[in-house]
Amino acid sequence: MSNEPRLDFQMLDSTGSEYYSWVTDVENHLTSKGILPIIQAPDPGLVFQRTPTKHAQAIILMRRHMDKALRLEYMSMKDARELWVALEERFGNIQDTLLPDLKVQWNNIRFSDFKSVAEYNSEALRLKAMLKFCGKPLTEDELLEKTLSTIPVSAIVISKCGSIEHWFKQCHASTKLAASYKEYRQNREQESNLAENEDSEDVNLTIEDFKAEQMHEDAADFD
Structure with missing residues (x-):
């Protein structure tokens, strides 16, 4: 016992x-x-x-x-x-002690390090709650950017509702949108490589860039 x-x-x-x-x-x-x-x-x-x-x-x-x-x-x-x-x-002032380590954890979290979507979601939302508690709340775009930048492209599933909280509840969108994001990333990376070769300004891949392009997509792209 x-x-x-x-x-x-x-x-x-x-x-x-x-x-x-x-x-x-x-x-x-x-x-x-x-x-x-x-x-x-x-x-x-x-x-x-x-x-x-x-x-x-x-x-x-x-x-x-x-x-x-x-x-x-x-x-x-x-x-x-x-x-x-x-x-x-x-x-009582534990936030000051926790914050540096939480920042490191957030910077290092990778979707591919988890065995399942549920495990990743749980840890990401835990870090979100703890950072908010410490006065450093994450934005919805920061959460989505982190996920999309660390998830294997073949496993990308994006919510058509556009809400990270909804996405974290495993809302699903069409495979066409996932393929669109994959193509978008590849194109932008090629542009970035060309820009570097020409000594031009770096091209940074962000979720805002993807959102901007998606705004011009027809609503029929979604299931």
Whole structure:
């Protein structure tokens, strides 16, 4: 039988990467038990008794959802508010710590590195959410550009609705549009090579270029 504690939500680890999600989960569970004020600053206008039992209930919940290293580090704390504040001081500015690594992860993510579309979608959307949390939201075009620039051309499937969120839900468009994008990339790469040979300005392939050309396509191109 496992000695790991039973979890109601994701555990907080020593990196603090999921701290804010963990905070929300703890607050919701304490609210459901009617003891949320036990971790909040005292409010003279609120009738709430801070009993040892309520402190214990809150601490047990928090400690059960902390990894072993954190549990050992804060094992001497008996006051729920004190533990809550200590974790906030430690992880409250975790965005500054996470952002550099998240940028590296986003730069390195490649569609071809995943075994399935679902796995790629899950990781891409996770990075999107985390970057937004850190104050660096990705645009829809950045998401689509990343996908199209790293996916094998033979596997390209593009949503005819034009929405990256819809695309990530595996909305499908015609193979003709996929072939169109393949041809577009090949043509632009040839243009780029010619431009380089003539010492001209580089031609960069972007999703905006593809969109511009697609605006002139007949609606019948879509299934």
